[in-house]
Each structure stands twice: as structure tokens, then as C-alpha cells.
Amino acid sequence: xxxxxxxxxxxxxxxxxxxxxxxxxxxxxxxxxxxxxxxxxxxxxxxxxxxxxxxxxxxxxxxxxxxxxxxxxxxxxxxxxxxxxxxxxxxxxxxxxxxxxxxxxxxxxxxxxxxxxxxxxxxxxxxxxxxxxxxxxxxxxxxxxxxxxxxxxxxxxxxxxxxxxxxxxxxxxxxxxxxxxxxxxxxxxxxxxxxxxxxxxxxxxxxxxxxxxxxxxxxxxxxxxxxxxxxxxxxxxxxxxxxxxxxxxxxxxxxxxxxxxxxxxxxxxxxxxxxxxxxxxxxxxx
Amino acid sequence: xxxxxxxxxxxxxxxxxxxxxxxxxxxxxxxxxxxxxxxxxxxxxxxxxxxxxxxxxxxxxxxxxxxxxxxxxxxxxxxxxxxxxxxxxxxxxxxxxxxxxxxxxxxxxxxxxxxxxxxxxxxxxxxxxxxxxxxxxxxxxxxxxxxxxxxxxxxxxxxxxxxxxxxxxxxxxxxxxxxxxxxxxxxxxxxxxxxxxxxxxxxxxxxxxxxxxxxxxxxxxxxxxxxxxxxxxxxxxxxxxxxxxxxxxxxxxxxxxxx
Numbered sequence: 001x002x003x004x005x006x007x008x009x010x011x012x013x014x015x016x017x018x019x020x021x022x023x024x025x026x027x028x029x030x031x032x033x034x035x036x037x038x039x040x041x042x043x044x045x046x047x048x049x050x051x052x053x054x055x056x057x058x059x060x061x062x063x064x065x066x067x068x069x070x071x072x073x074x075x076x077x078x079x080x081x082x083x084x085x086x087x088x089x090x091x092x093x094x095x096x097x098x099x100x101x102x103x104x105x106x107x108x109x110x111x112x113x114x115x116x117x118x119x120x121x122x123x124x125x126x127x128x129x130x131x132x133x134x135x136x137x138x139x140x141x142x143x144x145x146x147x148x149x150x151x152x153x154x155x156x157x158x159x160x161x162x163x164x165x166x167x168x169x170x171x172x173x174x175x176x177x178x179x180x181x182x183x184x185x186x187x188x189x190x191x192x193x194x195x196x197x198x199x200x201x202x203x204x205x206x207x208x209x210x211x212x213x214x215x216x217x218x219x220x221x222x223x224x225x226x227x228x229x230x231x232x233x234x235x236x237x238x239x240x241x242x243x244x245x246x247x248x249x250x251x252x253x254x255x256x257x258x259x260x261x262x263x264x265x266x267x268x269x270x271x272x273x274x275x276x277x278x279x280x281x282x283x284x285x286x
Numbered sequence: 287x288x289x290x291x292x293x294x295x296x297x298x299x300x301x302x303x304x305x306x307x308x309x310x311x312x313x314x315x316x317x318x319x320x321x322x323x324x325x326x327x328x329x330x331x332x333x334x335x336x337x338x339x340x341x342x343x344x345x346x347x348x349x350x351x352x353x354x355x356x357x358x359x360x361x362x363x364x365x366x367x368x369x370x371x372x373x374x375x376x377x378x379x380x381x382x383x384x385x386x387x388x389x390x391x392x393x394x395x396x397x398x399x400x401x402x403x404x405x406x407x408x409x410x411x412x413x414x415x416x417x418x419x420x421x422x423x424x425x426x427x428x429x430x431x432x433x434x435x436x437x438x439x440x441x442x443x444x445x446x447x448x449x450x451x452x453x454x455x456x457x458x459x460x461x462x463x464x465x466x467x468x469x470x471x472x473x474x475x476x477x478x479x480x481x482x483x484x485x486x487x488x489x490x491x492x493x494x495x496x497x498x499x500x501x502x503x504x505x506x507x508x509x510x511x512x513x514x515x516x517x518x519x520x521x522x523x524x525x526x527x528x529x530x531x532x533x534x535x536x537x538x539x540x541x542x543x544x545x
Contacts, residue, residue, distance in 0.1 A: 062418055091420040102415035116419045119426070 013037035014172060014204040015061055020070035022053075022060060022229075030056045031229030033070070038221075043198050043205040045215035047251065048225035048232075054208045057229070058174055061206070062094065063087045075171070092120060095165030095203075099177040101157040103149045103164070109136070110145040113163045120168065135163040138200075139193060155186030159193070166197055172204045173197070179211040187211070191218050212252055216241065224251055310503055313424050314432055320422075321429035331434025335396045335498075339442055342395050343388060347446035350383055351375070351453025359462055372469035373476050375454040380477070380486045381542070384447035386534050389493035392439055393526035397501035400431055401522040404505030405515035413506075428502050435501075439494025440487050447486070485541040492533060497526045 015038040023029040030053045038044045046054050059065050060072050066081040073079070074090050081087065103112050113132045117123060123131070136142045139159040144152060152160060158178065165173055175194060179187045195218040198205045209215050215222060216237040224232040224240070226247070233240060233248040240252055249255070266272070321327060354375050362368045404427065407413050416423045451473075458464040477483070501522045508518035 064414075064417075088420040088422075091418055094418070096415065096418045098411050098415055100411065102411035104412055104415075105410065116421070119419065119421045 012040055014040040014075055015206070016073040016076075017057070017060070018071045018073065020060060020067040020072060020229075022056060022065065022067050024056075029228065031060075034229040034231070035070075036223060036231070036234075038204060038206055040204050041198075041202050042220035043195065043207060043218055044221045044223065045207040045209060045219040046223045046225060047210060047212060047215055049210060049227070049251075052225045052227050053229040054210075054225060055176060057225075058176060058206070058208050061174065062096065063090065092168065093170055094172040094174060095168065095170035097158070097161050097165045097173070097175045097178055099180055101161035103157055103161055105149045107149070108145070109141065109147050109149065109152065109160050112149065112160055113167050115164065116167050131167065132163075135167050136160075138166070138197065139163045140189070155182050155189070158182065158186070158190060162190075162193060162197070166201065166203075169201060170203060172206065175205065175207045175209070177209055178207060179209055179214050187214060190214075194218055212254065216252075224248060306507075307503055310506070311499060314428055314499070314502070317422060317425035317429040318433065320425040321433060324430070327426075327430035328433045328437075331430045332438055335400070335431070335434045336438030336441060338399075339392065339395045339438070340445070342391055343442045343446050344449045346387060346391055347379075347384075347449035348453040350387060350446075351379070351450035351455075352457050354378060354383070354450065355454035355457035355462075359458060359464070368464060369468045370472065371454075371458050371464055373472045375458075376451055376473045376477050377482060379447040379450040379454075380482050381489075382486075382534070382538070384443045384450065385486050385489035385493055386530060388439065388443040388446045388490060389497060389530040389534075390527055392435075392442060392494070393497045393501070393523050393530065396435065396438070397497050397522045397526050398519045400435070400498070400501040401505040401508070401519045402515055404428070404431075404502065405508040405510075405518050408506070408508060409510040409512070409515060423506075428506065431502060432498050435498030436491060436494045439497065440490040443486065443490035443493075481541075485537075488541070489534065489537050492537065493530050496529045496533060500526045500529065 015036075017034055017036040020031055020034045021029060022031045034053075034057070036057075046057065048054050056065070060067055061074070061079075063072075063074075063079045063081050071078050075093075077086075077090070079087070079090065104115065107115065110132055113135055114128050117128045117131060121128070133142055133145065136145055139162050141156060141159055141163065144156065144160075149157065149160075162178075178190050178194065182190060191214045194205060194207060197203070207215060207219065219237055221234065222237055222240050223234040224247075226232045232251065233243060233245060235243075240248060243249060243252070355371065358371055358374050358378075359368060362371055362374070404413075407427065413423045413427070416426060455466075455469060459466045459469050504518040504522045504525070508514045
């Protein structure tokens with residue numbers, strides 16, 4: 001697998017994570033000395049188990065949290081969480097799809113998609129209407145424009161959120177668990193939309209997920225993260241599929257046990273149950 | 287020593303909370319000009335906070351007026367002072383009961399609604415979504431509600447007092463038989479618009495600020511879970527009510543220290 005510096009994808013990355021260390025408190029470090037690059041105009045998937053720091057990494061990119069050490073570069077500009085003006089300026093260039101949509105429940109589908117346009121664009125109402133209908137058409141929901149959020153299904157809500165995320169034609173689109181909780185058809189639709197929208201808008205897409213097949217199908221570049229923000233592997237989907245590294249193989253193939261243990265670290269099973277067992281039958285303590 | 291340490295810890299935590307609240311209020315005040323430029327958002331909130339509180343406020347005002355007239359009549363008639371009924375009812379409502387009871391009802395009706403709404407927006411990541419869309423939630427969500435609250439509260443207090451006086455009129459004049467001319471004329475001659483009505487309005491405005499800020503703060507700082515929202519909603523009522531009662535005593539002492 002090519003390292004980031006060896007691949008032509010990384011000539012001028014859109015997002016650069018430079019030796020970042022972060023923890024929500026001093027007792028637990030989530031990301032430790034992590035360095036990553038997200039190629040411009042491509043779909044990058046960050047895969048990893050629950051609690052490995054995927055969402056934390058996304059929050060650092062958006063400037064929600066400041067890194068304890070290291071820096072995050074957004075199109076070459078260091079993200080400074082204390083500079084509200086800079087944060088708002090950078091955030092106007094990104095669109096975010098939340099795991100559960102985060103739609104405004106007091107507004108209609110149309111008004112949700114129109115929200116960022118009304119806040120930022122200063123465009124007249126008739127032009128906003130046209131843009132909103134175009135975005136809704138792109139996700140297949142032009143006919144649902146006047147529905148209330150309580151009237152749309154989970155899969156539709158995710159598509160409405162996607163239409164809202166792309167309303168301002170962002171340069172960076174971040175998808176937080178876009179496939180979680182969706183049925184197979186909705187999952188396929190979401191995957192197709194991510195790929196199509198990225199190609200159509202030439203945006204940089206960052207997909208945070210643990211759904212391996214969907215991400216393999218739509219991504220240009222994949223990063224596998226383990227606990228502590230350690231990079232297990234990165235490369236193209238084909239490179240990861242062909243990997244002989246046991247940890248990569250375990251994750252890509254979804255094997256329940258392997259280098260990533262099925263059992264949480266525990267005392268010896270015989271000690272816990274107070275029984276005598278043959279030495280050969282003991283579960284080794286992790 | 288352990289006790290001293292814990293006491294110190296509690297005090298530090300308390301000061302941290304006060305500092306956090308002060309910072310929140312400062313941010314809210316800075317967000318106000320942007321909100322004033324979008325009056326439609328404020329009008330929506332006046333409707334949600336004010337209009338939707340009308341029924342409970344007016345029903346309570348009417349009930350208080352009924353009872354006040356009855357109780358005052360029983361007391362005054364003993365001393366042959368039943369003609370003062372209109373004055374006493376008016377002063378009690380305009381100076382005290384109007385602002386205070388409206389404040390308590392406002393905290394229970396509109397305050398809890400604000401806290402729950404903002405808390406649920408936070409739990410549903412709507413606040414986070416707004417921030418990531420480069421929209422300041424304090425300017426877009428909190429400031430219009432704050433302005434709506436401080437506009438609505440004095441109006442509701444006036445309506446409470448007005449309906450209360452009408453209720454007292456019904457009981458005193460129509461049921462008991464107190465002279466109607468006397469009921470109204472003593473109000474006209476003895477109630478000072480600036481001192482009595484004006485100070486009542488000042489009280490109501492102060493209570494409006496307190497109740498709205500407490501409700502918004504509790505909603506915005508709530509833990510984003512169902513339990514967190516429930517706890518924040520309860521805290522809104524308790525804290526607002528205590529503030530209203532405490533501030534009422536202080537304001538009354540300042541406003542009416544001379545006869």
C-alpha cells in the first residue's frame with residue numbers, strides 16, 4: 001500500500017492532520033500523534049470500530065475541538081478554534097451530514113434545505129426556491145419538498161440532510177455514519193449519492209463509517225483506524241482488500257476474532273468463576 | 287481537612303457556574319443586534335411565548351381576582367371600609383400579584399417550553415448542525431426567544447392584573463353589591479400610574495428577563511439526553527421561581543419603601 005507521501009493523490013491535500021494528539025480529558029487519550037492527509041476532490045473513508053476516534057477526528061477537522069498537540073490544516077490554513085471568525089469562514093466551505101440527520105423538526109423539508117441559503121447567500125426567494133428544488137431533485141426528493149420532517153422516513157431524512165449539506169456547494173462534505181440504521185435500498189441510494197455528488201461537484205468527501213462493503217465500493221482512499229487513533233492501514237480499496245496484514249484482513253472481512261480480540265481484557269476465567277480447569281482449557285488473559 | 291477541601295471544591299464549582307452563566311449572558315447580549323435585524327423571528331417567538339400563555343395567565347388572573355375580592359370584602363366590611371375594596375384589589379394586583387404570579391406562571395408555562403425545546407434541539411444535534419453551518423445558534427435561536435420573552439412578560443402581567451380587576455368587579459359589584467361608582471372612582475383617585483402601575487411593569491420586565499435567561503441557559507447547557515432535558519426543565523421552574531420571589535422582595539423594598 002502506498003503511504004500518503006508516495007501517492008499522487010496527496011500532492012496538495014485538502015485536509016491535513018499533522019501529529020495530532022487529543023483526549024476529552026487528561027486520563028484518556030483518543031488520538032495519539034496522528035498524521036493523515038485527505039486528498040482533494042476524492043472520497044476518503046475513515047473506517048474503524050466503535051470508539052476508535054473517527055467522530056473525534058471529524059470534530060477536530062470541523063474545529064469543534066482543539067487538538068491538545070499538533071495541528072489541523074484546512075486547505076492549507078491551520079484551524080484555530082479560538083478564532084470564531086475564521087471558524088465560521090471555514091465552516092461555510094463545508095457541508096456536514098450528521099448520523100441522524102440533525103434536521104430542524106419545526107421546518108419543512110424545503111425550509112431545512114433552504115436554511116443555509118437564507119442564512120448566508122442573500123439570494124432572492126425565487127432563486128433560493130430554484131436551488132432548493134435542484135438539490136432536492138439531486139437526492140430524489142423534489143416531490144417531498146412540502147412534507148414536515150415528522151412525515152419522512154429515516155432514509156428520506158438522511159437524503160434531506162444530504163441535500164441541506166450540499167446546498168451551499170461546499171468544497172468539503174463530511175458524512176458521519178451515512179449508512180447506519182438504513183435498509184439495504186436506502187444504503188445503496190446513500191452510497192450512490194455520495195459518489196455521484198462528489199464527482200458532480202468535485203468536492204472533497206470524508207466518509208466516517210464502519211460499513212466496509214459500502215465504503216469499499218465508493219471510496220478512492222480508505223484509512224483504517226484502531227483504538228487510540230492508530231492507523232492500521234490506508235490505501236485504495238483494492239490495496240486494502242489485497243492486504244495480507246492480519247489486522248487489516250480481520251477488519252475488512254469482518255472476522256469476530258483475530259488481532260482485535262473478541263474478549264475485553266479480563267482476569268483469568270477460572271479465577272472469575274472460582275473453578276479448577278485444565279491449564280490447556282484456560283482462556284489466556286488479554 | 288477533608289471537609290474544608292470539599293467545601294472549597296463546592297465553592298469553586300459554584301463560582302465556575304456563575305462565571306459560565308455570566309459568559310453566556312454576555313454572548314446572548316452580543317447576539318441581540320443581529321436578532322433585531324430579523325423581526326419576523328422575534329414575532330414568531332412572541333406568538334409562541336406570549337400568545338400561547340394567554341389562557342393560563344388570564345384564567346389565573348380571573349380566579350385570583352374573584353378570591354381577592356371575596357377575602358378583602360370579608361376583612362374590610364368588619365371595619366366598615368368596604369368602599370376601599372376596589373383600591374386594595376387594584377394595588378395588590380398591579381404592584382404584587384400581577385408581576386409575581388405571572389412570573390411564576392411564565393416560568394412554568396413558557397420557561398419550561400423554552401428549556402425543553404432548546405434541550406431537544408441540542409439532543410437532536412440541531413444546535414451542532416447550526417454551528418457547523420456557520421450559523422451562530424445564540425443569534426439564530428436564543429436571542430429571538432430572549433427578546434420575545436422580555437416583550438411578552440410585561441404584557442402578560444398587565445393582562446393578568448386587568449383580568450383580575452374585572453374578576454374582582456364581578457364578585458364585588460355584581461355578586462356582593464358594592465357600589466360600582468365607588469369601586470372604579472377610588473382606583474382613579476388613589477392609584478398612581480407611575481408609582482404603582484409603572485413599578486409593577488418594571489417588576490414584570492425584570493422577572494421576564496430572569497425567567498427567559500434561566501430557561502435559555504438551562505436548555506442550552508443541558509446534558510443532551512432525555513434525563514438531562516427533564517432535569518433542566520425542572521431546574522428552570524425551581525430556579526426561576528426562587529429568583530422571582532427573591533427579586534420581588536428586593537424590588538418591593540426599593541420601590542415602595544416610603545408610604
